[in-house]
Every structure is written in C-alpha cells, then in structure tokens.
Amino acid sequence: MITAKNITKSYGKTTVLNIENLEIPKGQSFGLVGNNGAGKTTFFSLLLDLIEPTTGQVHNNGVQVDTSEDWKPFTAAFIDETFLIGYLTAEEYFYFIGELRGQNKADVNALLSNFTDFFHGEILGQSKYLRDLSKGNQKKAGIVASFIGNPEVIILDEPFANLDPTTQIRLKEIIKDLAANQNVTVLVSSHDLIHVTEVCERIVVLNKGEIVKDIETSTETLKELEVFFAG
Amino acid sequence: MLKHFISLQWKSFFRAASLKSNLAIKILTIFMALYLITIFIGAGISIYFIIEKAEIGNPFDIINKYVVYYIVGDLFFRYMLQKMPVTNIKPLLYLPFKKNQVVHFSLGKTILSFFNWTHAFFFIPFSIILITKDYSVLGVISWHLAMIAIIYSNNFINILANNKDNIFYTTIVLFAILGLCQYFQVFDITLYTTIVFDSFYSIPWSALIMISIAISLYYATFHFFKRNMYLDAGLKTKQDIAKSEDLSWLNRFGNLGTFLKNDIKLIKRNKRSKMSVIMSIAFIFYGFLFFSKSISVYEGPVWKIFAGIFISGGFLFSFGQFVPSWDSSYYPLLMSQNIKYKEYLDSKWYLIVIATLVSTIIASFYLYFGIDAYLAIIVGGIYNIGVNSYLVLLGGAFIKTPIDLTSSKKAFGDKQSFNLKTMILTLPKLVLPLIIYALGHYLINPTAGYLFVAFSGIIGFAFKNYMFKKIEQVYKKEKYKTIAAYKQAN
Known part of the structure; x- marks a missing residue:
C-alpha cells in the first residue's frame, strides 16, 4: 500500500531521515517506535506531503504523494493539534470533516455512535469549543475524526500520549478492530513499547533517522525492544 | 530580585520571533516608530500655530475643549492594541518570588509601555510652546502633569477593563453619540469637560487630584491583580460558551x-x-x-x-x-x-x-x-x-x-x-x-x-x-x- 524509496530529509547538513526502502502492505498494522528526534513525525509528515522530501518518493496505493493529490480521499491522519479547528465544537468539526469526505450528517452520526464509550461523555454535546477542551479530549476528537469516511490508510502520531488509562485501553481495542479489517492499513507511532507491541503486527525502530530494526511482532518482541532501548 | 525580572524581560524582548525575523522588517519597524514620533512631535510643536492661524479661538482653549476626545481615543487604541501584562506571569508563580514583587513588576512594566511615552512627544513640545507664549509656568507644569496623570490613569483603566467588551463598546458608542451631538449642536459635552481641563491650568494644585487618582488606580489594579493571581481566576484564559450553529x-x-x-x-x-x-x-x-x-x-x-x-x-x-x-x-x-x-x-x-x-x-x-x-x-x-x-x-x-x-x-x-x-x-x-x-x-x-x-x-x-x-x-x-x-x- 505504501512504499518509501530512497527517501531522505535534510535540513542544511543534518539528515533527519534516511530510509532506503520501506514497504507497508495493505491491511497491515504498522508500528513506528524511536526516541525523540528519531524521525517518526518527519516520516509521517512526508507520507502526508506536509514536508518536501530532499530525495526519493513516497507512493501511497501507487500514487506518488508529492506530485498527485489522489491519495487524499482514502488517507486520513491525526498528527497533532494542528489537525483540529479550535473554534468549532466537536460535532461541527466531525461534520466538517465528514462533508470534506463525502459523508452526510447521518453517516457521521452512525460512525460516532460506535465511540460513545471512547468519548466517555466528554466530547459530544459539550458547550465548549475544541480549543477549550483538555489535551486528552482534543486528542480523542482528532483520532475519531480520522476514522470518518472509511479511509484505507490511517496515520496516527503518538495516539496514546496524553490519554487516561481507560481511554488507552479502549483505543487499543479500536486500533485492533481496525487492523482486523483487511482493507485498512494503520500506521501508529509511539513511545510506549507495550502499547505498540500489543496493537501492531509489525514494528519498525527508527534511530537518528534510519531503520535499525524491522520485526514481525511475536511474544519475544517486547523483550527485544526493551533490550534495544535500554541500550 | 529585580535583576532577574529585568534580565527575563530583556531576553523576552530580544529573542522574540518578530525581532529575529529579517533585517528589512526591523528597519521598517524602526521607521514606523520614528514616523509616529515625528508626527507626535510635529503636532506638539505646530498645533498651537495651526489653531492660531485658523482663527477658531484661543489655541489653548481649543485644545482643552477637544482633549477629552483625544483621551477617549487613547483608551480605544489601548484596548485594541496594548498587551496585558499577565502573559509572562505563569512561570513565575511557583518560583520563590513574593507575589507583591511579581505584581509590582508586571504593572511597572506597563508604565514604560510605548502607549504611555509616545504622548510625551506631543505634550512636552506643546507645553514648551505654551510657556514661550507667556502662559504661567506653574500653570503649564500643573496642566502638563495632569495630562500625564490622565494618560497613566488610562493605562490602568485599560488593564482593569481588559476583556470587558460590553463596557468598552458602550463607552465608545456613548462618545461617538456625544461627538455627533456636538457636531449637530444638540448637546456639547466639551462645555463641561473644558472647565475641568482649564482648571488644571488656572488652579495649579488641582493637578494633584489627577495625580492621586492615577496613583489610586495603580493600587486598585495592584490589588485586583494580586487577588486574582490564580490560574483559575485572573490568569485563566477566557472560555466561550459554545453554541452550535445550523447553517x-x-x-x-x-x-x-x-x-x-x-x-x-x-x-x-x-x-x-x-x-x-x-x-x-x-x-x-x-x-x-x-x-x-x-x-x-x-x-x-x-x-x-x-x-x-x-x-x-x-x-x-x-x-x-x-x-x-x-x-x-x-x-x-x-x-x-x-x-x-x-x-x-x-x-x-x-x-x-x-x-x-x-x-x-x-x-x-x-x-x-x-x-x-x-x-x-x-x-x-x-x-x-x-x-x-x-x-x-x-x-x-x-x-x-x-x-x-x-x-x-x-x-x-x-x-x-x-x-x-x-x-x-x-x-x-x-x-x-x-x-x-x-x-x-x-x-x-x-x-x-x-x-x-x-x-x-x-x-x-x-x-x-x-x-x-x-x-x-x-x-x-x-x-x-x-x-x-x-x-x-x-
């Protein structure tokens, strides 16, 4: 589904990302781990054509992302709070994303009804704009918005950060459900090794912009990762 | 203690993103400031002679007549543009500073604000001209001090009234109506305000009243601030009640x-x-x-x-x-x-x-x-x-x-x-x-x-x-x- 070939990103003389070849097949749940500055967000931003690659190309379902925009209809993401529109209420935000993705209010409502537990009564029906919600609740809204419109690729940067324990557990269930669907490719990055090993079939470790490990998740994976990061 | 505050202030000014941007912008900003200063000085020096030449009355009387609009205008621009001093307080709250010091410093900082000292470029030359025109030195100094006190009162009123949009708009509309009334000769508020501004000149000690008002406003703001120096009170960012709209x-x-x-x-x-x-x-x-x-x-x-x-x-x-x-x-x-x-x-x-x-x-x-x-x-x-x-x-x-x-x-x-x-x-x-x-x-x-x-x-x-x-x-x-x-x- 996604292929990155010879992709590098440099700022001046420092190279922050250098990936020779990475292929993510359709339907895979893909985890990206690494320390701060490893290049996780840079990689995701390249997939979304938010930054320009210094060399190389990213293809999403055969579409080269920096030359065509045809990947947008089937790709959704939540990277950070710049994916939220602060002056809208959560509902208005969901409907807005829905309209951009060709979903009417009823479609969006039907989808939202699956996330009542996840929202924990703190997102919908609030007389608050998104900018006034807590960081955790903003994140919940952003994550769910990325599910609107049946996307085939979902990119979530650090989805577990800032969430309370209950919500983290629910989010793991949600991501597992998504991954079970063979049509949806989920890309998740995290600092939390336990979470990633639980939800991802495959884990790639980035260190200083380069891939240092690429593992199929098994029972030993967590141990292996812990040894690596204990360094 | 003060040394720390000043060094923080220094850094926040010189490391601000806007200052770090390119040279052309810096030069342009300096030009804008110089331009404004020149306008103020120019007005301060020449307004006396302009009014004299226009033969609409005694220049000093005319100034006293219309200065009330100048003051309201000043308040208007402050409300729109002047930044509140609270912005950098948060990180200082849990450090070993006394609350009084933090508040005094934050308010003291506003005293040095651009919005206060630009007026000096108008009032100082104007006052000097008045003295050269044989106005009583004591009277002019008193008038001048009263004006400065009013400018500073504005400074503190603006802080007290921050974010109170309804008060702000009511005042502006009120004065717009008063201005129109005066234009169409229905009611002339300046008839009453002129007396006040005149008295700063004719009764020199009356400036003390204005100065004490300014000082009391300082302390009022000080106490208001100190009382509200909590994250969930004065330092809270205002939250609006959201209304969904069906468009x-x-x-x-x-x-x-x-x-x-x-x-x-x-x-x-x-x-x-x-x-x-x-x-x-x-x-x-x-x-x-x-x-x-x-x-x-x-x-x-x-x-x-x-x-x-x-x-x-x-x-x-x-x-x-x-x-x-x-x-x-x-x-x-x-x-x-x-x-x-x-x-x-x-x-x-x-x-x-x-x-x-x-x-x-x-x-x-x-x-x-x-x-x-x-x-x-x-x-x-x-x-x-x-x-x-x-x-x-x-x-x-x-x-x-x-x-x-x-x-x-x-x-x-x-x-x-x-x-x-x-x-x-x-x-x-x-x-x-x-x-x-x-x-x-x-x-x-x-x-x-x-x-x-x-x-x-x-x-x-x-x-x-x-x-x-x-x-x-x-x-x-x-x-x-x-x-x-x-x-x-x-």
Whole structure:
C-alpha cells in the first residue's frame, strides 16, 4: 500500500531521515517506535506531503504523494493539534470533516455512535469549543475524526500520549478492530513499547533517522525492544 | 530580585520571533516608530500655530475643549492594541518570588509601555510652546502633569477593563453619540469637560487630584491583580460558551457551502477576525475625510477613487489580505484533506465580494455629498471585486504570518506581514485605479475616468477562472514553505 524509496530529509547538513526502502502492505498494522528526534513525525509528515522530501518518493496505493493529490480521499491522519479547528465544537468539526469526505450528517452520526464509550461523555454535546477542551479530549476528537469516511490508510502520531488509562485501553481495542479489517492499513507511532507491541503486527525502530530494526511482532518482541532501548 | 525580572524581560524582548525575523522588517519597524514620533512631535510643536492661524479661538482653549476626545481615543487604541501584562506571569508563580514583587513588576512594566511615552512627544513640545507664549509656568507644569496623570490613569483603566467588551463598546458608542451631538449642536459635552481641563491650568494644585487618582488606580489594579493571581481566576484564559450553529441552508452550495459555513464560524467566533469586521466598518467612515473636504490634501479629483476603493473595500483589506493565514492554526489538516484549492479560495472570494457589496450599499449615505461621491464608491467597489479581490488572495500566499485567532491584539500593524512581495502587490491595488481614473479624467472627462475604472473591474471579473488557476499555482508552489512558517508560531 505504501512504499518509501530512497527517501531522505535534510535540513542544511543534518539528515533527519534516511530510509532506503520501506514497504507497508495493505491491511497491515504498522508500528513506528524511536526516541525523540528519531524521525517518526518527519516520516509521517512526508507520507502526508506536509514536508518536501530532499530525495526519493513516497507512493501511497501507487500514487506518488508529492506530485498527485489522489491519495487524499482514502488517507486520513491525526498528527497533532494542528489537525483540529479550535473554534468549532466537536460535532461541527466531525461534520466538517465528514462533508470534506463525502459523508452526510447521518453517516457521521452512525460512525460516532460506535465511540460513545471512547468519548466517555466528554466530547459530544459539550458547550465548549475544541480549543477549550483538555489535551486528552482534543486528542480523542482528532483520532475519531480520522476514522470518518472509511479511509484505507490511517496515520496516527503518538495516539496514546496524553490519554487516561481507560481511554488507552479502549483505543487499543479500536486500533485492533481496525487492523482486523483487511482493507485498512494503520500506521501508529509511539513511545510506549507495550502499547505498540500489543496493537501492531509489525514494528519498525527508527534511530537518528534510519531503520535499525524491522520485526514481525511475536511474544519475544517486547523483550527485544526493551533490550534495544535500554541500550 | 529585580535583576532577574529585568534580565527575563530583556531576553523576552530580544529573542522574540518578530525581532529575529529579517533585517528589512526591523528597519521598517524602526521607521514606523520614528514616523509616529515625528508626527507626535510635529503636532506638539505646530498645533498651537495651526489653531492660531485658523482663527477658531484661543489655541489653548481649543485644545482643552477637544482633549477629552483625544483621551477617549487613547483608551480605544489601548484596548485594541496594548498587551496585558499577565502573559509572562505563569512561570513565575511557583518560583520563590513574593507575589507583591511579581505584581509590582508586571504593572511597572506597563508604565514604560510605548502607549504611555509616545504622548510625551506631543505634550512636552506643546507645553514648551505654551510657556514661550507667556502662559504661567506653574500653570503649564500643573496642566502638563495632569495630562500625564490622565494618560497613566488610562493605562490602568485599560488593564482593569481588559476583556470587558460590553463596557468598552458602550463607552465608545456613548462618545461617538456625544461627538455627533456636538457636531449637530444638540448637546456639547466639551462645555463641561473644558472647565475641568482649564482648571488644571488656572488652579495649579488641582493637578494633584489627577495625580492621586492615577496613583489610586495603580493600587486598585495592584490589588485586583494580586487577588486574582490564580490560574483559575485572573490568569485563566477566557472560555466561550459554545453554541452550535445550523447553517445547513448553505449546503445547497455543495463544497463551497462547507467552506462558507466554516468561514462564517471563523469570523464570528474569534476575536481577531471580529476585529477585521469592525475595521471594515471603520473604513466605511474613512471617506468622510475625503468628501467633507476637511483635509485639503485630499481634494484632488483622483482621491475620490482612492476613497471609493477604501470605503467599499474595508473587509477586502482587513480580512482578504490575510487569506490563508486565517486558517494557519489548522493548515496541515486542510492540506491533508481532500480539498480543491479552487473551492477553498472560492469561499473566501465570495465572502469578500459579499462584504464589498454590503459596504457599497451601506455607504449610500455618501449620497449626501452628491451623486459624484457615491459614483466614486460604486466604481471603487467594482474595481475591488474585479481586480483587488484576486490581488489580496494572491498576496496572502506570500504573507505566511500565522494568525493567533484568539488574540485581538496586533490586529493592525502586524510587523511580520510586511514584505517586499506584498508591498509590490499593494501598488496595483491602490495606485493603479488612481492612474486609470486620472487617464480618463484628464484626457477626456470625469465620467470617462469612472468608466475606465469600472471597465477594468469588469474585465478582471471576466477573467476569474484564469486568475484562480494562477493563484492556485502559487498556493501549490508555496505549500511547504507556508506549512513550515505556520508551524513556527504553534
């Protein structure tokens, strides 16, 4: 589904990302781990054509992302709070994303009804704009918005950060459900090794912009990762 | 202790993002400051003689008569522009500083604010002139001190009244009405205020009253601040109660409707964008300066078109100028959604066009100055819709200044919004229509001038699709740079 070939990103003389070849097949749940500055967000931003690659190309379902925009209809993401529109209420935000993705209010409502537990009564029906919600609740809204419109690729940067324990557990269930669907490719990055090993079939470790490990998740994976990061 | 505060302040000033930006902007800022100072000094020195020459009365009496409006005007600009001193307090709260010190320092900082000392450039030369004109030295010093005390009272009133929009607007409307009453000779408030301002001169010790008022206001603000120095009280960022709005009647416009709905909410729910609407209303009244013939420089026929462009184009300049910066806080979202630039731009364009039409209709009261004046506005409106609407959208792609929607400060004079490309784009917006008009006016006759300008607007309108394609290309080309620039403020 996604292929990155010879992709590098440099700022001046420092190279922050250098990936020779990475292929993510359709339907895979893909985890990206690494320390701060490893290049996780840079990689995701390249997939979304938010930054320009210094060399190389990213293809999403055969579409080269920096030359065509045809990947947008089937790709959704939540990277950070710049994916939220602060002056809208959560509902208005969901409907807005829905309209951009060709979903009417009823479609969006039907989808939202699956996330009542996840929202924990703190997102919908609030007389608050998104900018006034807590960081955790903003994140919940952003994550769910990325599910609107049946996307085939979902990119979530650090989805577990800032969430309370209950919500983290629910989010793991949600991501597992998504991954079970063979049509949806989920890309998740995290600092939390336990979470990633639980939800991802495959884990790639980035260190200083380069891939240092690429593992199929098994029972030993967590141990292996812990040894690596204990360094 | 004070040493720490001052060093923090020093760093916050010299490391500010706006100062770090390029040299040209720095120079421009310095020029702007010098320009303002020159104007104030110039006014301070010459106003006495100007009034004397105009023979409308004793210069000092005239100043005392109108100074009340000057003071209200000062309050107005402060409320709009002056930053509150609270912004940097939070990180100091849990450090071993005494609360009193923090508050004294924050308030003390406002005393040195630009908004206070610029007035000195007017009042000092003016007072000196008064003394040379044989006014009593003691009286003039007393008057001068009273004025300074009033300016400082304004400073503290502004802090106390921060964010109390209803009080602010009531005061402004009240004084606007009083001003109109005076103009139409219904009721003259200055008859009463003059007595007060005169007495600062004639009864020298009365300045002490004003000074003690200023000092009491300082302590009032001090206590107000100290009492509210908690994260959930005075330092809390204001939260609005959200109201969902059903704008589904716009759905009939398809994708364009989606964006229009969002843009309407953008304008209604954010301070900064509301400010741009207020500005555009102010622009409508700007024309009085031209058509009432109160300022002689503006009497040339060409200036009518200039006025027409401004009156009908207030929203175009105050809002359109900053597309797409209005969406800067969530630009990455828009860029990763399935959005056609054309629809996005279309929505902004329609807003500008509708606002221009509305402004033109509201401005119909200029018919009072004759059909000629209103024709200039209509022609200006046509040019705005046909040509300037594209130019502002095009210019916006180069501005790349992220906008903090929740703050109304810095609404005017965003230093970063000046750069060479936008400056160059200002020329066709303002100067070109003047030239076109002048060609018609001087080669043929005034009517031909109007026709020329209107016609160029209509031609521009016909090229909408072509222009949009060009603008789209620029937006695409600038995409990565724009995202990176917006990211800096976040």
